[in-house]
Each structure stands twice: as C-alpha cells, then as structure tokens.
Amino acid sequence: MTARLIDGTAVARRVREEVGRGVEALVAAGGVAPGLATVLIGDDPASEVYVRNKRRLSVGAGMRDLHRHLPADADQATVAALVDELATDPAVSGILLQLPLPAHLDSDALISRIPAAKDVDGLTTANAGLLAQGRPGLRPCTPAGVMALLDEYEVPLSGAEAVVVGRSVLVGKPMAQLLLARNATVTVCHSRTRDLAEVCRRADVLVVAAGIPGLVGGDAVRPGATVIDVGIHRGEDGLRGDVDAAAVAEVAGALTPVPGGVGPMTIAMLLANTLTAARVQQGVGV
Amino acid sequence: MTARLIDGTAVARRVREEVGRGVEALVAAGGVAPGLATVLIGDDPASEVYVRNKRRLSVGAGMRDLHRHLPADADQATVAALVDELATDPAVSGILLQLPLPAHLDSDALISRIPAAKDVDGLTTANAGLLAQGRPGLRPCTPAGVMALLDEYEVPLSGAEAVVVGRSVLVGKPMAQLLLARNATVTVCHSRTRDLAEVCRRADVLVVAAGIPGLVGGDAVRPGATVIDVGIHRGEDGLRGDVDAAAVAEVAGALTPVPGGVGPMTIAMLLANTLTAARVQQGVGV
Numbered sequence: 001m002t003a004r005l006i007d008g009t010a011v012a013r014r015v016r017e018e019v020g021r022g023v024e025a026l027v028a029a030g031g032v033a034p035g036l037a038t039v040l041i042g043d044d045p046a047s048e049v050y051v052r053n054k055r056r057l058s059v060g061a062g063m064r065d066l067h068r069h070l071p072a073d074a075d076q077a078t079v080a081a082l083v084d085e086l087a088t089d090p091a092v093s094g095i096l097l098q099l100p101l102p103a104h105l106d107s108d109a110l111i112s113r114i115p116a117a118k119d120v121d122g123l124t125t126a127n128a129g130l131l132a133q134g135r136p137g138l139r140p141c142t143p144a145g146v147m148a149l150l151d152e153y154e155v156p157l158s159g160a161e162a163v164v165v166g167r168s169v170l171v172g173k174p175m176a177q178l179l180l181a182r183n184a185t186v187t188v189c190h191s192r193t194r195d196l197a198e199v200c201r202r203a204d205v206l207v208v209a210a211g212i213p214g215l216v217g218g219d220a221v222r223p224g225a226t227v228i229d230v231g232i233h234r235g236e237d238g239l240r241g242d243v244d245a246a247a248v249a250e251v252a253g254a255l256t257p258v259p260g261g262v263g264p265m266t267i268a269m270l271l272a273n274t275l276t277a278a279r280v281q282q283g284v285g286v
Numbered sequence: 287m288t289a290r291l292i293d294g295t296a297v298a299r300r301v302r303e304e305v306g307r308g309v310e311a312l313v314a315a316g317g318v319a320p321g322l323a324t325v326l327i328g329d330d331p332a333s334e335v336y337v338r339n340k341r342r343l344s345v346g347a348g349m350r351d352l353h354r355h356l357p358a359d360a361d362q363a364t365v366a367a368l369v370d371e372l373a374t375d376p377a378v379s380g381i382l383l384q385l386p387l388p389a390h391l392d393s394d395a396l397i398s399r400i401p402a403a404k405d406v407d408g409l410t411t412a413n414a415g416l417l418a419q420g421r422p423g424l425r426p427c428t429p430a431g432v433m434a435l436l437d438e439y440e441v442p443l444s445g446a447e448a449v450v451v452g453r454s455v456l457v458g459k460p461m462a463q464l465l466l467a468r469n470a471t472v473t474v475c476h477s478r479t480r481d482l483a484e485v486c487r488r489a490d491v492l493v494v495a496a497g498i499p500g501l502v503g504g505d506a507v508r509p510g511a512t513v514i515d516v517g518i519h520r521g522e523d524g525l526r527g528d529v530d531a532a533a534v535a536e537v538a539g540a541l542t543p544v545p546g547g548v549g550p551m552t553i554a555m556l557l558a559n560t561l562t563a564a565r566v567q568q569g570v571g572v
Contacts, residue, residue: 129415132463133455159478167466169419177418180453180474185485187473188466192445199471 003227003252004153011152012145012264016061019271023062026275026284034093034278035064036120036271037086041079041105042072047098054096054267061271066092072102079105083113093278094120096270117281120273122174131177138273143175145265146207146228147182153254155205155226158183163203165189165196165216165242171209171230179205196220208242218247227252230262289513289538290439297438298431298550302347305557309348312561312570320379320564321350322406322557323372327365327391328358333384340382340553347557352378358388365391369399379564380406382556403567406559408460417463424559429461431551432493432514433468439540441491441512444469449489451475451482451502451528457495457516465491482506494528504533513538516548 023033036058040051055065068082079101086092095118101107111119116126122140130137150157162184166172172188180186189199190210200206200220208216209230221227231242241258249255256262309319322344326337341351354368365387372378381404387393397405402412408426416423436443448470452458458474466472475485476496486492486506494502495516507513517528527544535541542548 125415125419125421126412127415128418129411129413132414132418132459133411135411159480161480173418173463173466176474177459180459180476183476183478185473185475185479187471188462189471190466190469192469193471194445194447 003249003255006149006153006226006228006254006256006261008145008149008256008261008264011149012268014152015148015265015268016057016271019268019275020061022275022279026279026282027062029284031278031282031284032091033062033064034058034274035066035091036094036096036274037066037068037089037092038096038098039068039070039079039082039086040098041070041074042102044100047100051098054270057267058271058274061275063093063271063274064091074102074105076105076109079110080113083110087113087115087118090281092118093281094118094270094274096121097123118277120270120277122273123170128169128174131174134181138277139178139269140170140174141266141269141273142171142209142230142262143178144269144272145262146175146230147178148265148269149228149256149262150205150226153226155254157205160184160204161187161202162205162207163187163189163200164207164209165200166209166211166230168209168211175207175209179207210242212242213240214244215242216248217244218251221248221251223251224253225251226254227256228262229256229258232258232263289535289541292435292439292512292514292540292542292547294431294435294542294547294550297435298554300438301434301551301554302343302557305554305561306347308561308565312565312568313348315570317564317568317570318377319348319350320560321352321377322380322382322560323352323354323375323378324382324384325354325356325365325368325372326384327356327360328388330386333386337384340556343553344557344560347561349379349557349560350377360388360391362391362395365396366399369396373399373401373404376567378404379567380404380556380560382407404563406556406563408559409456414455414460417460420467424563425464425555426456426460427552427555427559428457428495428516428548429464430555430558431548432461432516433464434551434555435514435542435548436491436512439512441540443491446470446490447473447488448491448493449473449475449486450493450495451486452495452497452516454495454497461493461495465493496528498528499526500530501528502534503530504537507534507537509537510539511537512540513542514548515542515544518544518549 122138127137162179197220207228213233229241229243408424413423448465483506493514499519515527515529
C-alpha cells in the first residue's frame, strides 16, 4: 500500500467544530442560533438513522433542532403545506427534506417549494443555476464535502486534470462545476464513456461517484493520483465503495477509505450550509 | 485541405424555415403568432445591427416584432420597469435584452427580472439550473446552435470524446452540459489548462469558445475530428475565429468556417426558443 488515507472522519469533526464556533460568533454578534428543520416522512429505518445523526450533530454545533415528522401516508398537499410553513417561518434557517420520500409523493415538486435561501441540501434548480453561473449559493453537501477534503489535504487543483466518474444531479454534475471553479481541467465520464480506465488514468484528481461497487480498479489510476471514492455499498464483507480500494491503494498517492472518507463530510457540509443560510438570512457576519 | 466545411448559413436557413412552419402550425391550431420583444438601450452601432437582424428574421418567420428602444441614458429603474411590463404582457412570448448594456446599468439585475419562460436567450439563472439538472427549459442560443449543427451533420456524440475550450456562462459551460446530455465524455479546458493542445487532441468533437483569435492550431486537432469554432474576431484580413482555420482544415474531418459557421445559428436558435416559449405559454402544440 502506497496511498495516504484521507481521514474524512477527522476532517468532518474539524468542520463541525468550526461551524460550532461560527454559531457562537453569530449569536455573539446579535444573531440567533440557526434552526435546522429536518423533515422525515414515514418510518424508513435508514432514513431515521440519517435524520437522527443530522439532528444530533446540528444540536452539537449549537443549532436549534426543528425536526418535523409526518406519517408515511401523508399526502402531497399535507407535505407541501408543511414545506410552505417552514419556508416562511423565520426561526427556520434550513429545510432538509430527507430523501427518498414515499413513492406516492412527487419529490421534485416538493423540493421546488423550498426557498433557495433555505435549501441547505443544495438540491433546488435555483441553487443548481447559481452554481452553474458561478454565483454565490448553497452547494450540494457531498461534492462540497469532497472539496473540503481536497483543500484540507492541500491537493493542487488549479491546472490539474480532474476526472469525475458519474453525472448525477446530486454529486457528479455539481462536483464537476466545483472543480472547474477551482481551475481544474475537468472531464466527466459515465456509463457511455468508451474506455473508462483510459480516461481515469489521465486524472491527477479522480472522483468516483458512479454507484457501482468496485467499478474503478488499480489499472484506472495514475500513479500518485488523489482518488476520492463517493460510493458506499453494503456487501457481505461490510461497506465498500465504487473503488477497488485494495488495488487502488497500491497505485494512488491518496485515497478516501469507505467508510470514513467522504461519508462523514456530507453532514458536516449540511451544518456549514445551515450556518451560511442563517448568516445570510439574518444579515449578520456575512 | 481535408476538412468538410460545415455550412452554418444553410443550416440556419433550414432552422428558420422550420420555425416559420411551426409558427404557421401554432396559429392554425388556434394559437397566436409568437411575439419577440427585442430591447435595445442606446445606439451602439454593432448592437443596432444585431437587433435589426433579429427583428427582420423573426418577422420573416411569421413572428410579431415587439421591439422596444430606450435612450442610452435610461436609468436602472426605467429599464427594470420596461422588463417588468414585457414580463407580464401576454403578447410577449420572448424578451431579448441586447447586451452589452450601457456601463451604468446592472445587467445581471435586469436579466434576473426576465421570467424563465420568456428568457429566449437562455441567460437566466433559472434556465441555467434547469439545464444543469437536465430539465426542460430554454437553452442559450449559441451552444444550442452548435448542437443543431452537429446533429445536421450527423456527428456521433454518444460515447464520443468532446472537448470544450472556454468556460463562459454564455457558451462554454452550457455547451459542456448539452454535450454531456447527449452522452459524450466531456472535458472543459480553459486558460489554466496545462497543455491545451494535448487535451484538445483527445477530442472527436472539439468546440472552441475561448475568445482568443487563432488559439487552436493544427497540432491541437486529432485527424478526422469535428472542429466547431465559436470565436469571431475582426482583423486586418476580415473575420477570423478562435481556430487557425488554414492549419486545422488540413487535419480535421469537418470544420465550421468563420464567418458562416456558428454565427448564423445563434439567431436561428433564438427564433426556435421564441417559438418554444410561445407554445408553452399558449399551451398549444407542446
């Protein structure tokens, strides 16, 4: 093994601590503590765990927990009314609609009701447009977390070749925009890419968010490259990512483990977004 | 010279004729002819020429010319009030604010007043977000015109390596999104790219929108590649593009000339967007 392991757990902790200090500073400057409204519809066990972690860590950073829970059979109008209520409530800095929603609900229609200024998941079309045009806005948490890891480990980005595998609205596409904004030469690959390994081997920075376990092997990595594995899959031997970690660790210069790499960053960036949203809404410390 | 020349003038004419037939069909289906509100502030000679062409060709396609002209010293509030008036006027299908505006005006603030549904230039943050998320919307005219040329010449895109040189909000970034949506493997290059020629040589489809005359030479083109030159510069010997056309024509498989390549497509796609906007607003033929 040659790759340095990128410790997302430690970086996420530092980000959360920094957010906690930012919350204190906001209150000290005459503002009020940010309020995070997590919205859970139904009782999906995985979603319950995610929401519980988000609530716990936001409270740990000094935020107000404004959690709301609706039954699994809540209809579209009921959930829409709840989102609208949170949208206008000045105590609510950020709205997090925990996905996936029950199948009878129209997720897109509900997300579109979240005001851009409270869209702490960075999911709305409005925030996607702000990112695409290089304007200030709330960025999707997972790619923002990847940027924070790259910065913490001082990975050079300007002029670097960055390759993103995957083009989802949640990760791949905003990831490419964020890397481009930092002056990387950015390539986006996907299922139709002719020779994925060849394209990936060009990368100084390789971000894999394909949702396919072990898709990227050691032959797809340039020696010394920084490899960020966004995938997370539960298998027989525990959690694994989109990267064949054992093989890639022999070639890469640095690698995020799964778990303990990108995963912990997502909630940390959610808290950072919630603080940013509160600052902008309150006009304090912006 | 080996490259086939891509005849933008002819393709643009066909697109305009198709739009004209679409306008006839819209009216025949009970709708009304689309109305294009070109807005010119001041008397810049180049802007006057552009606006005149847009008006003439929109009328040629059967649209209503709802041109508005304000003096060069019109203040922000006056222009904003005009945009707001056009935004609510049901006769106005599309609003085209001719850029650049006089320096004392805040262009971004004025563009943001254009409703996404009437933003026939595809400039608003809302339409950028729709494009980034792969949702229906009005696309910026120049990159949309490039896609129309590639389609007209049946250039394979799925799985192809596409390289875009330039990352402007108007051309480079939406161009990359449009190529990605068609399943190309897309790389975006810019001024910080380490070895521009090397990256460009990977391209099956090379789109150059850098704004630098003759930036891309023959050494930057893979034999047989399709090269799209978005640049247009007035020099001592007439118009030229971002590509060294003489050298690239010896290597490329196909090339857009300057003038007569991408240029004529921009207005054609403006007309296509205006027809689309009218159809959606009128709920006819969508």
